[in-house]
Amino acid sequence: MPGQGCGKTVLARGPCAEVTRCSCGHIHLAMGPVTIRVEEEVLRAIGMTLAEALQQLGTPLEALSNEDAEPLAMSALGGGWKQ
Numbered sequence: 828m829p830g831q832g833c834g835k836t837v838l839a840r841g842p843c844a845e846v847t848r849c850s851c852g853h854i855h856l857a858m859g860p861v862t863i864r865v866e867e868e869v870l871r872a873i874g875m876t877l878a879e880a881l882q883q884l885g886t887p888l889e890a891l892s893n894e895d896a897e898p899l900a901m902s903a904l905g906g907g908w909k910q
Contacts, residue, residue, distance in 0.1 A: 844856065
């Protein structure tokens with residue numbers, strides 16, 4: 828039906844990315860002006876790849892997800908834009 832889109836539920840939101848689940852089942856990974864639509868198993872694989880990359884860089888995941896910690900500078904996250 829024209830004008831009707833899928834309903835989205837926010838799964839996670841950070842300073843430079845947002846992940847939503849569409850009512851049709853797709854996962855939307857939005858980073859600034861770019862949105863990637865993937866299936867759940869692809870999102871899981873991307874997450875594992877990013878976690879491995881962070882481990883290789885020596886950045887503990889706890890430091891990135893700790894809500895009590897000061898927000899990381901956007902330059903440290905690889906960009907100057909915000910979601």
